[in-house]
Amino acid sequence: MSDAPDSPLLEIDNLNIGFRSRAGLAPAVRGVSLHVEKGETVALVGESGSGKSVTALSILQLLADSAEASGSIRYRGRELMNAGKRTMRDVRGDDISMIFQEPMTALNPLHTIERQIAESLTLHRGVRGRDARARVLELMHKVGIREPESRLGAYPHQLSGGQRQRVMIAMALANGPDLLVADEPTTALDVTVQAQILTLLDELKADFGMGMLFITHDLGIVRRFANRTYVMQGGEVVESGPTWKIFASPEHPYTQRLLSAEPTGTPDPIPAPDTAPVVVGENVRVWFPIRKGFLRKTVGHVKAVDDISLSIRPGETVGVVGESGSGKTTLGLALLRLIRSEGRIAFLGNELQGLSQRQLRPFRRDMQVVFQDPYGSLSPRMSIAQIIDEGLSVHKIGDRKGDRRAVIADALTEVGLEPDMMDRYPHEFSGGQRQRISIARAMALKPDLVVLDEPTSALDMSVQVQIVDLLRDLQKRYNLAYMFISHDLKVVRAMAHRVIVMRQGVVVEQGEGDAVFDNPQTEYARALMSAAFRIEAESA
Amino acid sequence: MRCSNRPRIKPGAGNYAGWPLMFNLDPIQRRRLENFKSNRRAFWSLWIFLALFAISLLADLIANDKPLLIKYNGEFYAPIAKFYPETTFGGDFETEADYTDPFIHELIREEGDGWMIWPLIPYSFDTIVYEAQPSPSPPGTRNWLGTDDQARDVTARLIHGFRTSVAFGLILTFLSSIIGIFAGAIQGYFGGWTDLIFQRVIEIWSATPLLYVVLIIASIITPSFWMLLGILLLLTWTSLVGVVRAEFLRARNFEYVQAARALGVSNGKIMFRHLLPNAMVATLTMLPFVLTGAIGSLAMLDFLGFGLPPGSASLGELTLQGQNNLQAPWLGITGFLAFAIMLSLLVFIFEGIRDAFDPRKTFR
Numbered sequence: 001m002s003d004a005p006d007s008p009l010l011e012i013d014n015l016n017i018g019f020r021s022r023a024g025l026a027p028a029v030r031g032v033s034l035h036v037e038k039g040e041t042v043a044l045v046g047e048s049g050s051g052k053s054v055t056a057l058s059i060l061q062l063l064a065d066s067a068e069a070s071g072s073i074r075y076r077g078r079e080l081m082n083a084g085k086r087t088m089r090d091v092r093g094d095d096i097s098m099i100f101q102e103p104m105t106a107l108n109p110l111h112t113i114e115r116q117i118a119e120s121l122t123l124h125r126g127v128r129g130r131d132a133r134a135r136v137l138e139l140m141h142k143v144g145i146r147e148p149e150s151r152l153g154a155y156p157h158q159l160s161g162g163q164r165q166r167v168m169i170a171m172a173l174a175n176g177p178d179l180l181v182a183d184e185p186t187t188a189l190d191v192t193v194q195a196q197i198l199t200l201l202d203e204l205k206a207d208f209g210m211g212m213l214f215i216t217h218d219l220g221i222v223r224r225f226a227n228r229t230y231v232m233q234g235g236e237v238v239e240s241g242p243t244w245k246i247f248a249s250p251e252h253p254y255t256q257r258l259l260s261a262e263p264t265g266t267p268d269p270i271p272a273p274d275t276a277p278v279v280v281g282e283n284v285r286v287w288f289p290i291r292k293g294f295l296r297k298t299v300g301h302v303k304a305v306d307d308i309s310l311s312i313r314p315g316e317t318v319g320v321v322g323e324s325g326s327g328k329t330t331l332g333l334a335l336l337r338l339i340r341s342e343g344r345i346a347f348l349g350n351e352l353q354g355l356s357q358r359q360l361r362p363f364r365r366d367m368q369v370v371f372q373d374p375y376g377s378l379s380p381r382m383s384i385a386q387i388i389d390e391g392l393s394v395h396k397i398g399d400r401k402g403d404r405r406a407v408i409a410d411a412l413t414e415v416g417l418e419p420d421m422m423d424r425y426p427h428e429f430s431g432g433q434r435q436r437i438s439i440a441r442a443m444a445l446k447p448d449l450v451v452l453d454e455p456t457s458a459l460d461m462s463v464q465v466q467i468v469d470l471l472r473d474l475q476k477r478y479n480l481a482y483m484f485i486s487h488d489l490k491v492v493r494a495m496a497h498r499v500i501v502m503r504q505g506v507v508v509e510q511g512e513g514d515a516v517f518d519n520p521q522t523e524y525a526r527a528l529m530s531a532a533f534r535i536e537a538e539s540a
Numbered sequence: 541m542r543c544s545n546r547p548r549i550k551p552g553a554g555n556y557a558g559w560p561l562m563f564n565l566d567p568i569q570r571r572r573l574e575n576f577k578s579n580r581r582a583f584w585s586l587w588i589f590l591a592l593f594a595i596s597l598l599a600d601l602i603a604n605d606k607p608l609l610i611k612y613n614g615e616f617y618a619p620i621a622k623f624y625p626e627t628t629f630g631g632d633f634e635t636e637a638d639y640t641d642p643f644i645h646e647l648i649r650e651e652g653d654g655w656m657i658w659p660l661i662p663y664s665f666d667t668i669v670y671e672a673q674p675s676p677s678p679p680g681t682r683n684w685l686g687t688d689d690q691a692r693d694v695t696a697r698l699i700h701g702f703r704t705s706v707a708f709g710l711i712l713t714f715l716s717s718i719i720g721i722f723a724g725a726i727q728g729y730f731g732g733w734t735d736l737i738f739q740r741v742i743e744i745w746s747a748t749p750l751l752y753v754v755l756i757i758a759s760i761i762t763p764s765f766w767m768l769l770g771i772l773l774l775l776t777w778t779s780l781v782g783v784v785r786a787e788f789l790r791a792r793n794f795e796y797v798q799a800a801r802a803l804g805v806s807n808g809k810i811m812f813r814h815l816l817p818n819a820m821v822a823t824l825t826m827l828p829f830v831l832t833g834a835i836g837s838l839a840m841l842d843f844l845g846f847g848l849p850p851g852s853a854s855l856g857e858l859t860l861q862g863q864n865n866l867q868a869p870w871l872g873i874t875g876f877l878a879f880a881i882m883l884s885l886l887v888f889i890f891e892g893i894r895d896a897f898d899p900r901k902t903f904r
Binding site: 333336338357358360361362364365367368369371372373376377378379381382390391394395438441445 | 794795796798799800801802803804805806807813814817
């Protein structure tokens with residue numbers, strides 16, 4: 001390579017990116033400058049919409065056609081901005097590799113693992129046949145896929161999320177790149193798997209002597225892995241410097257806010273601990289039959305929820321934690337009788353099992369649910385007033401239209417929104433505001449029990465804090481019983497009085513919040529806690 | 541109604557874009573309307589089609605063999621709306637006056653000292669023009685598009701036939717989409733066994749050959765307009781079931797549908813309020829095919845001679861005459877142009893509607 005010895009591995013100078021739209025050019029990145037040295041990990045942090053992913057894509061010139069970019073991107077002194085297709089093809093996957101966020105959609109479902117890893121080997125190195133297979137096996141071994149020989153012919157759907165992400169990393173490393181761009185590589189993974197992947201990346205970086213540009217919104221990861229950090233807000237870099245310095249003494253107010261934006265505190269004590277529970281579930285089971293053969297004979301069951309008993313008292317929050325697929329959401333839906341289940345469910349002393357949907361309707365008023373996705377849980381075709389009014393009209397709250405609009409206005413005020421927003425449509429609101437609207441829809445009915453299904457998971461950290469505060473406040477005011485489902489242990493710790501740890505449909509551990517978090521008894525709970533809180537433990 | 545309550549919350553809340561009440565569409569609808577308008581071809585096609593259809597709806601006033609108004613002995617008569625025996629005008633028979641007869645003309649003009657106002661085209665679709673010899677006679681000043689082989693005015697038949705075709709197509713499309721959407725909604729929403737059984741029934745049902753069914757029925761009775769409509773309806777309602785079912789199946793587990801269920805909203809209301817709007821976009825993309833298919837089926841049956849009763853105005857029959865009388869090309873050309881223009885306009889309009897509903901489509 002004929003590069004100047006002192007030029008950095010990657011240097012971005014005054015990068016501006018905008019997207020053409022009907023209304024003109026919408027800027028996404030404004031005047032970003034950064035550099036990555038050999039063997040260094042550089043983190044790019046910021047909340048959603050801050051322009052960090054767009055910056056990453058622009059390095060490999062992978063932006064959509066509607067984007068307009070200016071500035072300079074130099075790899076070892078070579079200009080990549082507006083470089084020809086041929087130059088970029090040489091660079092991509094050979095000198096610079098990229099790992100994407102979603103391992104399921106980033107792999108081709110119709111090709112085997114071997115073929116996908118070997119693809120870039122063949123393209124850039126011309127390695128084929130037996131040599132390629134040997135190299136693929138070596139890579140798979142390196143990224144920690146057990147028994148790589150038996151996995152060569154596997155298709156992506158036969159692998160778990162963590163294994164798929166390992167395959168992605170193997171693909172990225174195939175040609176020994178000098179720079180690895182990792183765009184939220186662990187966001188879609190469970191906490192225990194996240195920790196494994198991050199350790200793996202760190203080891204590989206040392207082995208290969210790569211530079212790494214790490215894009216994430218998770219500050220815990222940054223603190224643990226990055227040498228230097230750039231903080232982005234609204235398309236601009238607001239602060240940069242060595243990671244330890246940024247964490248120790250953040251200067252920009254946004255960085256300070258970001259660092260303090262972690263759900264903290266503990267739930268308020270339950271006002272009357274000895275009152276009768278709002279909801280009781282005994283031996284709740286949700287089994288989905290597996291049918292096989294011509295006669296569709298049931299050969300077994302997927303036990304999504306298996307023999308779980310729980311009760312929630314007024315004013316109490318029961319946190320349900322577990323990794324994806326552990327049956328948390330299914331349990332919540334079963335308690336509300338939104339899916340079929342077996343076992344006893346009693347709500348305010350009334351047996352719910354065996355009631356028809358029509359008979360259940362009066363109870364619906366008192367048990368509500370808030371879903372994870374603030375974009376999917378509001379009908380895009382209805383105004384905010386209509387969305388909240390739907391429940392009111394079913395339960396005949398406020399007979400006249402005018403009364404109902406007053407109730408709706410109250411509900412919006414209660415969740416911290418302006419009443420005159422009610423004639424607008426969901427798409428005009430941000431994620432956090434939409435989640436407030438979802439909460440208002442549930443709260444307008446003045447329920448006794450609210451099932452909160454990952455209500456903060458799709459939100460930015462600083463918004464999460466606000467929602468947690470709002471939920472705690474509402475609980476105190478109305479003595480609500482919450483079932484709080486989440487995979488994010490920090491949020492659960494801030495919310496829950498009691499915690500249930502679930503794995504593959506069964507309860508692994510349950511108990512008082514502090515006891516479970518500070519002194520987990522089972523090995524699985526310990527692994528979960530250490531993966532989630534390790535960063536704190538190490539920095540303490 | 542809704543607006544009267546607004547000031548209770550905050551004066552001027554809502555209706556925020558300052559639109560007059562009658563245009564108080566929600567922003568999505570407004571965007572769609574804008575999108576449709578910005579598609580010039582679809583927009584003009586809509587107006588041309590509406591104009592043509594409006595003209596054809598007035599076919600009886602434009603092409604008729606009865607005068608619009610008669611003055612006879614100082615009194616007014618409107619034969620287009622009312623039955624008058626020949627004796628009214630001093631004739632001999634108790635039957636309805638034949639206003640095309642020169643004898644009647646003479647009676648009214650000479651003896652009654654009156655006059656007659658004729659429609660623009662003084663022939664109805666079934667009026668035999670005895671002066672046009674030999675038939676089919678070529679276009680001229682009397683018969684603008686000539687006459688067919690039974691000496692009937694082609695212009696009059698075209699206007700009446702267009703009306704029949706479009707009305708048939710629209711009614712059939714409307715009814716079959718209502719049934720199709722309903723059936724698809726039930727299947728998609730409830731899924732499971734309901735879906736499975738319904739689907740098999742539809743598969744068998746839609747394998748029924750349309751032409752044979754009509755042939756058999758036509759051999760027993762002469763089908764009327766409404767009977768043909770009914771037969772075709774039985775066989776075309778399945779066309780929309782697939783897309784609507786798929787949309788309902790996809791959307792029934794959306795979080796906002798789950799949320800509505802958790803609020804206690806009934807199945808019917810969930811289907812109507814939350815799921816139907818989702819299905820409407822897919823339905824709209826299918827509708828042009830259903831509509832043109834309906835018009836095409838009627839034309840095909842008429843062309844083959846199994847359609848509307850003999851003598852009725854029909855574009856299919858006009859095309860058949862064009863084929864039988866190649867020496868009179870005005871018949872075939874008229875039939876062809878009528879179909880080509882009508883179907884093109886409809887396709888353009890629906891294309892515009894479909895694009896207007898596409899959220900990803902951007903318009904310059």
